[in-house]
Amino acid sequence: MKVIETRILILGGGATGTGLARDLALRGIPCLLAERRDINAGASGGNHGLLHSGARYVASDAESAIECREEGAILKKLAPQCIEDTGGLFVAVEGDDEKYIADFQSMCDASDVPAHEIDIREARELEPVLSDKLIAAYSVEDGAVDPFMLSLDNLAQSVALGGQYLRNAKLIDFSKDNGRIQRSTFLDQTTGEQFAVEAEIVVNATGAWAGIVAALAGAHINILYSSGSLLITQDRITKRVVNRLRKAADSDILVPGGTVSVLGTTSVTIDSPDLCRPSVAETNSIIEDARAMIPVLDTTRYIRAYAGVRPLVLLGDSGDARNVSRNFSLIDHARDDVDNFITITGGKLTTYRLMAERTADMVCAKLGVDAKCTTRTEPLPPSTMGRWTEPGLGPKSWIQNRDADDLILCECEMVSRNAINAIVENMGGMHGNSILKAIGMRSRVGKGPCQGGFCGLRITGHLYDEGYVSEAKGIEELQSFVGRRWRGFSPILWGLPMVQADLQEALYCGALDLELHDDDDDDFTCEDA
Amino acid sequence: MIKDDTIYDVMVIGAGFAGMAAALFASAQGLKVVQTGATGGIDFSTGFIDLMGVHPMEEGKRWNSPWAAIDAAVKDYPKHPYALLKRDEIAEAIDTFTDFLAQNGLDYVGHSERNSRALTPAGTVKRTYRVPKTAWKGTLALESKAPTLFVDFHGLKGFSGKQLVETRKRNWPGLKTVRIQFPSGSGELYPEHMAWALADPAVREKLVAEILPHCDDVEYVGFPAILGLNDPQQVVAQLEELSGKHIFEIPTMPPSIAGPRLRAVFDRGLPVLGVRTLSQKMVTGVEKLGDGSFQFAVGSGAAASTVNAKSAILASGRFFGKGLRADRNSVSEAVFNLPVVQPGNRDEWHLHEFFDHKGHPVNMAGIEVDEQLRPLNAGQPVHDNLYAAGAILAHQDWMRMKCGAGLAIATAFKAVKAMKG
Amino acid sequence: MNFFDIGFIIASVVCAVGIVRRLARWCGKPTSEVSVSSLSWHRRLFLALKIFFLEILLLGRTCRTGRIRWLAHCLVFFGFMGLLLFHAMDDTITARFFPAYESTLDPWQFLRNLFGGMTLIGLALMVYRRVRLRSLRSLTRFQDWAVLLVVGGIILSGFLLEASKIMSPAVFDVMVYDYFIPEDGSDITALKAVWAKKYGVVFPEEISDSDDVFENGLSLNEDSCVDCHSDTTSAFISRPLASALHPLAPALNRSRADEVFWYLHISLCLIALAALPFGKFFHPLTTPANLMARLGRRDAAKDDVPSPAIRGLGIDACTRCGECSLHCSVGPAFSVLGNSNILPSEKLISLKGFESEASLSGQALEAFAEGSRICTECLRCTDICPSGINLQDLWMASKKAVSKVAPDSNQAIRLMEISERAAPFGECSLPPISGLADNKESYLACVQCTTCTSVCPVVAVSEDPSRDLDLLPQQIMNLLRMGLKEQTLGARMVWSCTTCYKCQEHCPQNIRVADVLYELRNTVATRLREGECADERDG
Incomplete structure (x- = not known):
């Protein structure tokens, strides 16, 4: 079995894991990041992409509010490529809790979160889609963040500084000796081979899976899995982030992101993070609730739904997930008699940097290394890894660099052949057996109205042309890609998406027989003959 | 509002396979026919005529004999629309339909009793009942595993010869592929435009000159379906003569040329039979008059008109064809607001896996009919003079059972027969 | 009155009448509303000077349409102007400024060949372009060839004239008769030896090639000829042309080719003068x-x-x-x-x-x-x-x-105005034509099937759609859906659309593709009128 040696092993390639890899790399400690599926495959990719101003938490969690305010300001300054500084509104409609509205300003002031009341008419001029039943509106400093670009840029810098990362690497076992993890055994899901990693310190940044991973090391964390579903609209509904001015509930936030808007979030407690997927019932309840704030959400075309799991670390006995602290948990498993094992979980996308900083501080303390954190002041350099996730970049780049052979393969988001090639090249040798899904994660491919219905087939042909896939591999990739998109597509199938889905099935099943096993039967005799 | 004073015998709603077939069969019976419908199913078809290919869906079992497959399916799904038809009727319907296509220059070919294998642009193989003559040699090549060259083009997206070779090479040796420059036009290419260009015999000659150097050790040459719009058979014949090879077409992904070819045949042929076609227009409303006949509102805006007809055949298709509509809670029928048999709520419409063999329950939703193909409400025909045909019918999943075109043509045939009495 | 005078008078009259008719036609139109841009006089003067030097003398505008075209025009313009001023009008211009002017002296002899050569190369480039560029070839008409033919004829006949004079013994005899007083018969023989060798005259008889005779000839030449005759090698086109024609020289000389070419040359010049106000001949002035x-x-x-x-x-x-x-x-x-x-x-x-x-x-x-x-x-x-x-x-x-x-x-x-257009439809008036492009609901129903592009005849006739049209219909729809309207406005597809409505009629989702394209065109037209785009376009 192949054994890789490294100082630090980071488990999990979400915002925290990639942020930690960068933080440590900047301190001169390169590490190995191992991810079970792909970058941001968990909650880091399954959230609003909201850069909190803090106003959302002023009532429930003043400490979080302050952290968000500080970290939001840092990110706007240091990672502007990942942020769209949209600004935000908090609005209340007839029937919302008047006491909450009345207290809002003073609560914001208490946490130093900038917020000021604006005239209702002005609010409706800023965002004409707002309901005419508005009764209060506040302006805040929310923004939108592209979590994929954020993680990829973090990862890119850590790799540039000597770090390594592995996709499709599933942790299967820890071997412990003397109260330390000596060796971590992985399954390479691309090749089916096992390999091991020996590290001085193992950091568990697996988000919702932190409890499961910790259990492998014999440590215990009590985690509540709270699944949250969100909906993506075909169009960008508002310019700004719009929050419902009330005690946190199911469909309070509409976040614009490039050419679309994201609406959510529900909170449903589930038994295992692997069971997380958006449901029809959640979709319906989100829309039925949100239309009071923005009526057009009732009739607009949705592109798809998606879900992520919030890992809520239980401190005591608590019922509803929203009342549990959303502050992150940094656990030194020395308490469980595993000296070189740290878990970082919980928290928010907005505070990922702070989480990485605190974790790196703990790592350095354990290593006895004296190195200061620099991510508070060092800009996050934009990378080619992350650039294709930006909505609208595909068409703009294609128009700028016109090249007769550069055909558009994804019509919805106008991602061209050259763009696909650039993405695949950037993945290096690690595209493994999910190259099409990996392209989808690293670009806008499959994220438009067709949801992979047309682009999937075109890109598969291109992958064959370029020799990235061979034999039946491309077909399997296509099936798996379309299957994956279906998780988010199936909950929103009514109206126009239903028409699109009908066309997609007519193509993939009616015309191409892709639901069946390959027909290599040479028996031409008839059953009734 | 334009008013047409003619009282038609039958209004055919829909211009897909079922609508076209219904208009054809009704006019052949001497009925005065008017037809509406926009671009839809037929324009996106592969050009293959499936009759029945898979049953039970759960097992994904393919059948060589479509007739045996129909018998098996009807046994397990007694309400399947095929249960309303005899084998002779189905065969007569398909033959009449393909005869009409042949008279208009689009021959269809197949084995007499069994399904043929056909290549799809994904590289998969599907079984179908009748294929266009221009694709037939592909079936022969595939079934005999003869050495074959797949040609594809710079600039034609979604069609990769390499993909065909890679997916099929395991048990079809002697495959190869070549990517060439189309002799007329460069940059981004579309099948319809390429087909237009091939109307010029000089372009055909250049095309053959491009591929000949790659043809040494093959018997068959497969092209994406671009070989001519109105006269594909002549184009193929000329290419065969010039190259000395067997030439065939493989359908492309939409928008392909197969649909426009079929549509062109009906656009030419139906008016000759006296059918009045209100193409690209949708029925927006319907009213039942005192004498039992229907008055339809057709089209919108300045082009709106009314049409009177003594009876109607509803062949408006499913969701893509706009025959069925879905809102967040239920599926409804778009023209007559007929009752739609459907799963309880949206949670049950679709399965968790897209490619689940069982097939999504909502695909079995649709209009339930009596043995005369009249839509039912609580077991009774909604109107004596309203019939339904094609994909809108309940208790079938044409996409998974591979019975789309056949079912459409056969039920249209039966509906016209029932109407004639 | 000789041939030249009569011809010149006729040509001048034709030319004058033509010009007057042209002017009359320009001025004879009823005056309509005229507006003149309100530029100050010194701004105008600056612009006029700029235009004169950059665009008229240096043909800057021509440069925008291709380097070969610019080069060809420069060669013809400067070459022909040189010939016109210093050669055709030598009595009025050259002789006045340079009293020692003789057409057979350098630098004039050399310059004449240089200018003529430039003009010929320029004309050859023009012919090459006309023949080589397929689209240009199909546009070429009689008058295009006529101009090239006449101007080319003038230059070619000029060179032939000069070459035939160089080799002509008859011309030599006339010159000797007019300007040379021989002391004895051997002087003529000596001079002939020099002129045959140095100047390229082709005499019918054998010419002595002994050194003594040649030395004598040289000194005679020095005394009597060089003041008016430079070495003909500086006529770097005519002299090689004469050498090339050497085998034919006796026949040409016998038939007085120099006179024939003179008539040809003068006739062509007069034709050009007479044709000046007609058709394309006038463009060097207009x-x-x-x-x-x-x-x-x-x-x-x-x-x-x-x-x-x-x-x-x-x-x-x-x-x-x-x-x-x-x-x-x-x-x-x-x-x-x-x-x-x-x-x-x-x-x-x-x-x-x-x-x-x-x-x-x-x-x-x-x-x-x-x-x-x-x-x-x-x-x-x-x-x-x-x-x-x-x-x-x-x-x-x-x-x-x-x-x-x-x-x-x-x-x-x-x-008609939109309201007028809608009026005949009464109650079922057309939906407003504006606001489609910006309203994302216009594209909500798009299922990305690309049928609009597939049926478009403009795309069909294009040899390379992405090059000729910039964007295809469905790409324009997708850009608009993504809110990237600015990227679509300049696309040639928008301007090339013939509004045949095939895209819109074939759209399975009833998206108003053609209406959107038409509206985009109106949007740009409005902006152009308002001058918003003027700077961008120039940039």
């Missing part, structure tokens, strides 16, 4: 005049409505270079419909006919009317025109005029 008159503008702004005289000047300034047609937005419509009046350069010829007294009628008028209708007023022809013709203004005026004479029912509807 094009600079038009550039000056337009002060270098390339747009068609409201503050620059020209007087009829300037309009006439503009029409005559066309050099038939064909650039406008090569850049025409509705060029693809020409490929579909085959009506050459769709192309600006050809429509201009019809416009001349239309404006003449006889006017157009029948099919010619119909074709002109159709060509005028199809024009989308995209300004591209005006922008590219190397002669600076305000084509846009001509089309705007002629469109109106022709629609009166040959009204088109569709055009009548197009000319």
Whole structure:
């Protein structure tokens, strides 16, 4: 079995894991990041992409509010490529809790979160889609963040500084000796081979899976899995982030992101993070609730739904997930008699940097290394890894660099052949057996109205042309890609998406027989003959 | 509002396979026919005529004999629309339909009793009942595993010869592929435009000159379906003569040329039979008059008109064809607001896996009919003079059972027969 | 009165009459509304100087349409001007400034060959372009070849004339008779030896090649000839031409080829003079005049409505270079419909006919009317025109005029205001045409099937759609859906759309593709009128 040696092993390639890899790399400690599926495959990719101003938490969690305010300001300054500084509104409609509205300003002031009341008419001029039943509106400093670009840029810098990362690497076992993890055994899901990693310190940044991973090391964390579903609209509904001015509930936030808007979030407690997927019932309840704030959400075309799991670390006995602290948990498993094992979980996308900083501080303390954190002041350099996730970049780049052979393969988001090639090249040798899904994660491919219905087939042909896939591999990739998109597509199938889905099935099943096993039967005799 | 004073015998709603077939069969019976419908199913078809290919869906079992497959399916799904038809009727319907296509220059070919294998642009193989003559040699090549060259083009997206070779090479040796420059036009290419260009015999000659150097050790040459719009058979014949090879077409992904070819045949042929076609227009409303006949509102805006007809055949298709509509809670029928048999709520419409063999329950939703193909409400025909045909019918999943075109043509045939009495 | 005088008088009269007729035609038009841009006089002077040096002397405008074309024009312009001023008008100009002028002396002899050579190379490049560029070849008419033929004929006959004079013993004899007083017969023999060897004369008899004779000849030559005759090797084209013709020399000399070529050369010059005010022959005068008159503008702004005289000047300034047609937005419509009046350069010829007294009628008028209708007023022809013709203004005026004479029912509807257009439909009025492009609901239903592009005839006739049209219909719809309207406005597809509505009729989702394209075109037209895009376009 192949054994890789490294100082630090980071488990999990979400915002925290990639942020930690960068933080440590900047301190001169390169590490190995191992991810079970792909970058941001968990909650880091399954959230609003909201850069909190803090106003959302002023009532429930003043400490979080302050952290968000500080970290939001840092990110706007240091990672502007990942942020769209949209600004935000908090609005209340007839029937919302008047006491909450009345207290809002003073609560914001208490946490130093900038917020000021604006005239209702002005609010409706800023965002004409707002309901005419508005009764209060506040302006805040929310923004939108592209979590994929954020993680990829973090990862890119850590790799540039000597770090390594592995996709499709599933942790299967820890071997412990003397109260330390000596060796971590992985399954390479691309090749089916096992390999091991020996590290001085193992950091568990697996988000919702932190409890499961910790259990492998014999440590215990009590985690509540709270699944949250969100909906993506075909169009960008508002310019700004719009929050419902009330005690946190199911469909309070509409976040614009490039050419679309994201609406959510529900909170449903589930038994295992692997069971997380958006449901029809959640979709319906989100829309039925949100239309009071923005009526057009009732009739607009949705592109798809998606879900992520919030890992809520239980401190005591608590019922509803929203009342549990959303502050992150940094656990030194020395308490469980595993000296070189740290878990970082919980928290928010907005505070990922702070989480990485605190974790790196703990790592350095354990290593006895004296190195200061620099991510508070060092800009996050934009990378080619992350650039294709930006909505609208595909068409703009294609128009700028016109090249007769550069055909558009994804019509919805106008991602061209050259763009696909650039993405695949950037993945290096690690595209493994999910190259099409990996392209989808690293670009806008499959994220438009067709949801992979047309682009999937075109890109598969291109992958064959370029020799990235061979034999039946491309077909399997296509099936798996379309299957994956279906998780988010199936909950929103009514109206126009239903028409699109009908066309997609007519193509993939009616015309191409892709639901069946390959027909290599040479028996031409008839059953009734 | 334009008013047409003619009282038609039958209004055919829909211009897909079922609508076209219904208009054809009704006019052949001497009925005065008017037809509406926009671009839809037929324009996106592969050009293959499936009759029945898979049953039970759960097992994904393919059948060589479509007739045996129909018998098996009807046994397990007694309400399947095929249960309303005899084998002779189905065969007569398909033959009449393909005869009409042949008279208009689009021959269809197949084995007499069994399904043929056909290549799809994904590289998969599907079984179908009748294929266009221009694709037939592909079936022969595939079934005999003869050495074959797949040609594809710079600039034609979604069609990769390499993909065909890679997916099929395991048990079809002697495959190869070549990517060439189309002799007329460069940059981004579309099948319809390429087909237009091939109307010029000089372009055909250049095309053959491009591929000949790659043809040494093959018997068959497969092209994406671009070989001519109105006269594909002549184009193929000329290419065969010039190259000395067997030439065939493989359908492309939409928008392909197969649909426009079929549509062109009906656009030419139906008016000759006296059918009045209100193409690209949708029925927006319907009213039942005192004498039992229907008055339809057709089209919108300045082009709106009314049409009177003594009876109607509803062949408006499913969701893509706009025959069925879905809102967040239920599926409804778009023209007559007929009752739609459907799963309880949206949670049950679709399965968790897209490619689940069982097939999504909502695909079995649709209009339930009596043995005369009249839509039912609580077991009774909604109107004596309203019939339904094609994909809108309940208790079938044409996409998974591979019975789309056949079912459409056969039920249209039966509906016209029932109407004639 | 000799041949030259008579010919010159006739040619001059024809030329003068032609010019007067032209001027009369420019000025004879009733004056319409004229507006002149309000530039200060010193700004005007600056512009005029700039135009004169950059665009007239250095042919800067021509450079925008291709380097070969610019080079060819520079060669012909400077070459021919040199010949005209220093050679054709030597008595009036050269002799006055250089009293020692003799046409057979250097540098004049050398310069004549240089200018002639430049002109010939330039003309050859022009012929090459006309023959090589397929699209240009199809636009080329008789007058294009006529100009090239006459100018080329002048230069070629000039060279042949000079070559035949170089080798002619008859010319030698005349010169000897006029300017040389021989002391004895051997002097003539000696001089002949020098002239045969050094100057290239081909004598019928054997010429002595002994050194003594040659030495003697040289000193005689020094005394009597060199003041007026430079060595003919400086005639670097004519002399090699004479050498090349050496085998034919006896025959040419016997038939006095020098006189034949003189008549040919003079005749061609006189023909050119007489033809000057006609057709393309006039462009060397009208094009600079038009550039000056337009002060270098390339747009068609409201503050620059020209007087009829300037309009006439503009029409005559066309050099038939064909650039406008090569850049025409509705060029693809020409490929579909085959009506050459769709192309600006050809429509201009019809416009001349239309404006003449006889006017157009029948099919010619119909074709002109159709060509005028199809024009989308995209300004591209005006922008590219190397002669600076305000084509846009001509089309705007002629469109109106022709629609009166040959009204088109569709055009009548197009000319209506939207409210007027909707009026006949009464209650079921058309939905408003504006606001489609910006309203994302217009594309909500799109299922990305690309049928719109697949059925588009403009895409179909394009040899390379992404090159010729920039964006295809479904790409424009997707960009608009993503809110990237600015990226679509400049696309040639928008201007090339013939509004045949096939895309819209075939869309399975009833998306108003053609209406959106039409609206985009209106949006840009409005902006152009408001001058918002002027800077961007120049940049």
